[in-house]
Amino acid sequence: MTEPLKIALAGLGTVGGGVIRLLEANAALIARRAGRPIEVVAVSARDRSKDRGVDLSRFRWVDDTGALAVLDGVDVVVELIGGADGPALALARNSIAAGRAFVTANKAMIAHHGLELAEAAERRGVALKYEAAVAGGIPVIKGLREGAAANELAHVYGILNGTCNYILSTMEAEGRDFAEVLAEAQALGFAEADPSFDIDGVDAAHKLSILASLAFGTRIDFDSVAVTGIRHVIAADIAEAAALGFKVRLLGYAETRPDGLFQRVHPHLVPVAHPLAHVSGSLNAVVAEGNFVGRLLFEGRGAGDGPTASAVVADLIDIARGEYGPAFAMPVSALADRPAADAGEGRGRAYLRFTVEDKVGVLAEIAAAMRDSNVSIESLIQRGVMPDGSVLVAIVTHDCPERCVTQALERLEGSPSIRGRPMLMHILD
Structure with missing residues (x-):
């Protein structure tokens, strides 16, 4: 039997548990598609005693998450800790330096340090994969990097944050104001206790900067994303938009212009005839427009244990098959360094x-x-x-x-x- 692909998993929250459950539930199918079994052999998290609803006794527990980078018998390190810096970044750097393939769902780390990590992965000849970092279970990274690789893309834009989309579409459906719907979203678990990362547009900006790099072959430039969230949208705005034939959506929008790369996260009025106007609840959607393929629309669940775990395991299947390729569709040295366009x-x-x-x-x-x-x-x-x-x-x-x-x-x-x-x-x- 072909040797299994052996995984060390850092982080056992919602997504980490989802990865383990998915690998168990679809083990036979995954092995057939990957050409060999994929097995978790080691795990690490902050609290060893916490009940996560999965049996962890068959895995090696490692108290020091950083030790996963050099653990014997590991082929791939999966990082589901979060955070742009700190333990997640140290684990990424050390895993790649040790010759391990690396899979992450961490959009903040990729937005801030993705080029550095991609260069290191190229030098070591290992995979860096991050499908789960943008739009959860929607295969938009693979779609842009591979499916649309032959096209020159003019624009990439979309609904990149499910929390904001849930709030805006609920305000639209029920005529309520922002603060009331946000409180409800927090009570339902759709929004964090401190929701600013979502509602102020930072989460969407991280994702947009990654998509722009893939779409246009440019170096990631998170700092040049102009960001405005939805805190100041009121019910009257949504009512006026409806009267004018529009719906309000928080969009990330990027395009290349003669003077540089334009990137913005901002509330938009979207015509009711546009597909994005009908993306409601916590769904995400991304639109890319290519010169030969035309308009592509990717839509689905952008968060949660199932969709995000699906994206993580899809990356693991690619690695098991030996399908690596540059992290940003071309070597980092080939990415263009474009200035920020004048809005x-x-x-x-x-x-x-x-x-x-x-x-x-x-x-x-x-x-x-x-x-x-x-x-x-x-x-x-x-x-x-x-x-x-x-x-x-x-x-x-x-x-x-x-x-x-x-x-x-x-x-x-x-x-x-x-x-x-x-x-x-x-x-x-």
């Missing part, structure tokens, strides 16, 4: 929502700021007086350079007629 050079339509005083002249003030910044107004809606005496004004602009919209908002800064910060959402056309 102001982009064109498009925008949705702007103002909370203003109920008094004469406010609309004229806003209209003048738009006029003086060369922003043409396509539509303007003013709603009735709110309980606090304010009025909501929603504007959709005509297509124009983004810098013009930015200038208009700057002209209105400090206006005594405007309460709080205006809400800007770009329109996906």
Whole structure:
């Protein structure tokens, strides 16, 4: 019988337990597809006594997670600890240096250190795999790296965070405000006790920077991703969007432009005719547009033990088959070093929502700021007086350079007629 692929597993949380259960449940099928069995031989986690719902007694327990990197009889180290740095990064570096293949679900580590790890893997001739780091069980990494490899991709964008999508689609379906739906999501386990990593767009930005590198053959540049989350989206925004024929979604969007690489995570108005408008709940979806293949849509569950474990084991099957390849579809030395594109050079339509005083002249003030910044107004809606005496004004602009919209908002800064910060959402056309 062919020698099994032997795995050391670091991290026994939801996903780690899912990996063990999947390898057990589908052992025969996996062995047939991989060409040999895949077996966990060692595990490590912080709490040895915790009941994880799986039998760990047949595995070697290693108290020092870092020791998995050099443990005898191990072919692949799987890291499910999390965190951009610390023990996860040390384990990655040491495992690759020791000649072990390395599989991770850690998008933060790949976004910040992926190029370093990929170079090290190339030098050692070992695999670095991270399908589970982006969009859970959706095979988007493999789809871009392999399935669309012959295409020049113009754009890659999508719904990259299930927590945000659950909140926005629930607000849409039930007409409730952000804070109330977030609290419910936390109670249901869809959102963390500290949800800022998700709702402020950082999680989606990590994933977008990885997708952009794969799509465009560029070096990962997480620091140049412009990030805005969903904290300031209110029920009225979603209602106005619906009246205009749109749905609100947090999108990560990347493209190459003549002046560089453009990357942004931002709430968008998505036309109801677009496939992303119908991605609801905690689902993820990614769209890539190639010059020969056309539009590709990847959709599915972006988190959870089953989908994420599925992606981890898919990477293990590739390694068992000897299918390595460069981590970013080409050697790191071949990746282009593109500067960050100037967002102001982009064109498009925008949705702007103002909370203003109920008094004469406010609309004229806003209209003048738009006029003086060369922003043409396509539509303007003013709603009735709110309980606090304010009025909501929603504007959709005509297509124009983004810098013009930015200038208009700057002209209105400090206006005594405007309460709080205006809400800007770009329109996906």
